Structures are given as C-alpha cells and as structure tokens.
Amino acid sequence: MKVCHFCGNKNFKNTKAQYTYKHNENFLIVNDVPCEQCEYCGEQYFKGSVLKQIENEFNSIHSYGKKAKKELVVPLEQYCEIQSSNN
Numbered sequence: 039m040k041v042c043h044f045c046g047n048k049n050f051k052n053t054k055a056q057y058t059y060k061h062n063e064n065f066l067i068v069n070d071v072p073c074e075q076c077e078y079c080g081e082q083y084f085k086g087s088v089l090k091q092i093e094n095e096f097n098s099i100h101s102y103g104k105k106a107k108k109e110l111v112v113p114l115e116q117y118c119e120i121q122s123s124n125n
C-alpha cells in the first residue's frame with residue numbers, strides 16, 4: 039500500500055505534471071509527465087522509469103547536442119539584487 043511521505047494519506051490520483059530536471063545549472067523542463075498525486079497535500083510521485091527517461095533526454099540535449107523541441111528564455115535574478123533598498 040502506497041502512503042504519501044509528507045502527509046500519510048493513502049489516496050492518489052493519476053495525473054500529468056510539469057517536471058523540471060536540474061543538474062549542474064542546466065535545466066530540462068518536460069510537460070505532461072505522468073505521475074501519481076497525493077489527493078490530500080498534492081505531492082507528486084514519479085516512477086523511476088519515467089525519471090530515467092527524462093534523465094536520458096537531458097543527457098541527449100546537454101551532453102550530445104540534441105535539439106529540444108522548444109527552448110525557453112528564463113529570467114534569472116540574484117535575490118540580493120532584487121531586495122528593495124529601503125530595508
């Protein structure tokens with residue numbers, strides 16, 4: 039019986055979610071990844087085989103130069119630079 043690690047709830051629903059894989063400051067975002075979601079707290083659980091596929095795709099893109107279907111430009115800030123100066 040599956041139990042949520044965060045809240046102990048035992049009810050899960052099958053859904054699809056966006057998964058962000060990050061390694062050494064490189065990112066891969068995959069949409070519509072099948073997962074099980076805790077119906078109480080919303081924590082998402084992905085299968086090992088699914089994560090392995092995402093990792094393989096990440097390596098194809100970042101190590102072997104495969105072109106992703108779509109690329110995003112993501113704004114990046116340092117927190118210390120966006121703090122308001124009147125603190």
Ligand SMILES: [Zn+2]
Pocket residue numbers: 042043044045046047076077078079080081
């Ligand atoms: Zn939960």
